[in-house]
Amino acid sequence: MPLLPDLGELLRFDVSPLELILRGSVMYWALFLMLRFIMRRDTGSIGIPDILLLVLIADAAQNAMAGGYQTLAEGFVLVATLVGWNWLMDWASFRFKRVRRFVEPPPLVLVRHGRLLLRNMRREFVTVPELMASLRTHGIDKLADVKIARMEPDGGISVIREAKPADDDEGADEQKSLPV
Known part of the structure; x- marks a missing residue:
């Protein structure tokens, strides 16, 4: 058994990067819409049941997003997709009033x-x-x-x-x- 992992095996793709991007995008939007319209409280006033719900959602969504990925490259593509959507939503809500009204609930x-x-x-x-x-x-x-x-x-x-x-x-x- 070698001491160092085979980097080629860690960086290969078993699942298509396009499929990972699609899965990550669909789950990001499904979770965003659910949390935007169901949970109003943000992390500043989040309670233990809310934290538990978020952890369980993350665990349940993992398999739907990943589709059983096994390599670092696949994990990176999936995480980059989620971070990309988050950055894009922040940028768009800063830049466009209509997006901000959709992203943030009114007082x-x-x-x-x-x-x-x-x-x-x-x-x-x-x-x-x-x-x-x-x-x-x-x-x-x-x-x-x-x-x-x-x-x-x-x-x-x-x-x-x-x-x-x-x-x-x-x-x-x-x-x-x-x-x-």
Whole structure:
């Protein structure tokens, strides 16, 4: 048994490179569409079940993409195809507004003028305790203080406070009424 592997065997193709590119492309788009329209939360707010789902999807998709490849060259073509699609999607979404609107979900309003929009919260599986925790990280402890809270495309929640009426400065009024 030789100590060094036969490089010719590692770099040969058992599966056509075109087939690997086609398989990689089809699986990239199938996974992209599924994750784009089903999972909204990005890695910044991803939970353990979401990570588990991604790992299982990757494992399940491997055989569909690879078709039983055995060599480094085939693995490289498949990985290069996936990286290429990812780069192309990033470039196209940066360059073209229509592509960006397709790639990134629009912000979703969860609270408007202190009122929960339960339908939108249910759609994204955001619970009231999760939302309130996010509001507290923004220094807000009452829904009435929220003008608008949105779930952003990255899964984070952004908050805009209600404008408070300008309080009259009582100390200034007292100073004006004091005799000089």
